[in-house]
Amino acid sequence: MSNLIVETINVTKTYNLGKPNEVTAVKDASLQINAGSLVVLKGPSGSGKTTLLSLIGCQTKPTRGEVIILGKKVSKLPEKFMNLHKRNHIGFIFQHFQLIAGMSVLDNIVLPLIPEGISPKERSKRADQLLEQFDLAHRRQFKVSHLSGGEQQRVAIARALINNAGILLADEPSAHLDSRLTSDFLDHVKQLKRSGHTILITSHDPIIYQHPAVDQVFEIKDGQMIS
């Protein structure tokens, strides 16, 4: 029985299609990721890593090709169903964390649960578990703008996990962290892998893609998969 959880088939993404500034960020990219694995997508800046991650993370639709998550062709789904699939199965950690500055740690973490109609009490309960897990309980009511970079990243991870998503996508997680914080991040990732999460990370940092816990490394260059 196949253990495949994420698959892209000849995926192409072209921005500004038909305009003078048209650019193809990803071209005919195909990859397969098994459930419970830790996978790194490496490549230099501007190679198309983030675009491919966006396609897998249901942030945008491919111009051509197919993205299949948990056996469902998400690239063909209408926006509402694609969002539902995203909320239920995918957690995203953005390169710049993308937290809402004026809000508290707790409020940022529970954001994905608001459209689900989950009560504040239940939201708080779920968030408290993650705050403990990521050593943020003492920062619960702090505004995220008052946190350090490492703490902000932990908030972003907690937010990505609040909906119990099985797939975690992280875009250049070490870009704004020093080596100690990168190592802390990898410790969290290992824990998540042990708990059964499938993790896909984009990075050009050897500390990440050479880490022993990594199961598979894909390489992308100029929008095309080279390994």
Next chain:
Amino acid sequence: MISGSWFERQKNIIDYSLQSLLRRRSKNILILIIFIVLVFAVSSILFITGSLTQEMMITSNDLPDITVQRILGGRQVNVLSSYLPEIEKIPGVEAVETRVWGYFYLASLQANFTIYGMDLNLLEEGEYRKIVNWKNVPDPAENQILSSRPDFRMIIGQGVFELLKDIQMEKAFLFYQPTWQKPIPFDIIGTFKTETELQSNDMMILQTEGARRVLELPPDEFSDLVVHVPNPEEIENIALKIHRYFPELRTITRAQIQNTYATVFNWKSAFVLSSLLVAIFAFLILIWDKASGLSPEEKREIGILKAIGWDTDVVLSVKFWEGLILSGISSLAGILLAYAYIYWLRAPGLREIFIGWSTIYPSFKLMPDVDPKFLLLIITISVVPYLAVTVFPAWKAAITDPDAIMRNI
């Protein structure tokens, strides 16, 4: 993931909208203040116009069916008593009354009083009795002089009373003109109650014979005539007939007076609104600018919400609630402030524009008369455009690919 009920979802969205409003406190407080000022200004004008028109319509129901004046050389002159029997003969006319009235200018106070002559004994009967605060009623046993001069008594409006009090004449007043040999003293036996102030404020109601003396009106002449017509359908016809039989007589029906009041107040309302138009327009532009232009921070927030899985309709719901809460609170506050300003504080500054014409401004209490149509109009011109200017740009931002957030917008 387990989803909650629709109700819980809406509650979450409203909670989030409130939080969002509070996070952008300074911008929203500015919009709130401008909004309240706008709604307050427009509501105040609509309230005072509605209330005054309504008040005039109610009180003008007591106006005569037809007032007859005599015009000579293009100006109003006294009506001769010989017209009475002729008008009484017209079919449909129930009775014709004579009236004695005019103005008295008191130079020392620079005030113009309206003088009206009538049989004051009538005011002591029935419903009329209730509209007068009786005072200084001369007791014939104690005061032979006063009781011997029943033609020289008067009842005055509250505004006149206040002015006369300043010159210690609130108990008795001396009418005097330079051409007279001596002044004519009048005893003040009562003041009109405040409910009637819109009509009575500058009035002096004198016993008819005394009024004739003050107004220097010859015995067989009157200021005008009042015609009573029991059938309202016939009023216009009879007025036309009077004018046809006596071309020198001018007739004014109650409906014409009511129309004049309504026109005057509506004209004043339009004038004040037009004067405010520039300010209103400037405020609207400011609100539009503040509300419609999403800041980079707001655009980023919408991008984040979309990127973590919020649907476009949920983002729009948040913006809708934000707009509704802000404009709803502002409109309500503006309307309530206008209500308090017009009906509790008696519209200082605005009332003079609408009701004043002499130095004696009526200080009557405006009776609340809030037409639901006004409220609907105010809400329509405030809440609806505001919702449009807030939701539309949010929609534009929300339909953008959330992928943009990946590129650090």
